[in-house]
Amino acid sequence: MKKAAWILPITCFILLIFVIIIGILFTPYNPYEVNASEKLQPPNSLHWFGTDHLGRDILTRLVIGAPYTLLFPAIVLILSAILGTFFGLISSLWGRKIDTIMTAIMDSFSSIPNLLFVVAITGILGPGLVNTLVAVLISWWVQYARIVRNVSVVIRNQPFILAAQLSGTFGIKLIYRHLLPNTLPLIRELFFLDMGTIILMISSLSFLGLGAQPPLPEWGGMILDGKSYFQIAPWITLIPASCITIFVMLFYFIGKGLKVSD
Structure with missing residues (x-):
């Protein structure tokens, strides 16, 4: 029963990704081509999801825009998790002075709400999907660093860690053999839970005109x-709002399912 908690949503996710890939490979329409004679067509046999105000096929724009809405945020979140995990482990293991400095940095970043931080950085860098993704990376690694640091401090005082240190295991070897394997399950759960938040944040910024710029078919921009x-x-x-909702819910259920199964 516990495994089923994440198997169903991840199966649905894989099927949807497969459909998106098929759509990207075989769509008969150009997602950027303006066709005034076809504008504002409701869903029909030629345009399954209808057309927009410029006559562009919405289904085509959805599948072409999926990497901008799903893949690129995932890459940024992976980089945030790697960066945060690295600094979190360093902070927990390399002495009080390093830990104090890292904690001060994390506190400084955490004092500003993520959305406000991302909006501020995007305002400085200028609108655009790349700048938005950079802003997310700058703001999001701190969450992973703080969580990994706190978990590692607890694990570091466990008997099996003390035994490993007595046997001569220190530094990178201690991280690789003991600390990292014990923090990875938590990082994995947080990743899927955060994916929904990141998708909503980037789509919201595109909706506000700070993220992806026309004619890029990012789903928030389509809204x-x-x-x-x-x-x-x-x-x-x-339709794009429903797609965002579906994927946010899938990532949430995958994350919760993994948490239950551990």
């Missing part, structure tokens, strides 16, 4: 495209 036409063509907004 912005349909805002002015919601009364006459609600599918332009509702």
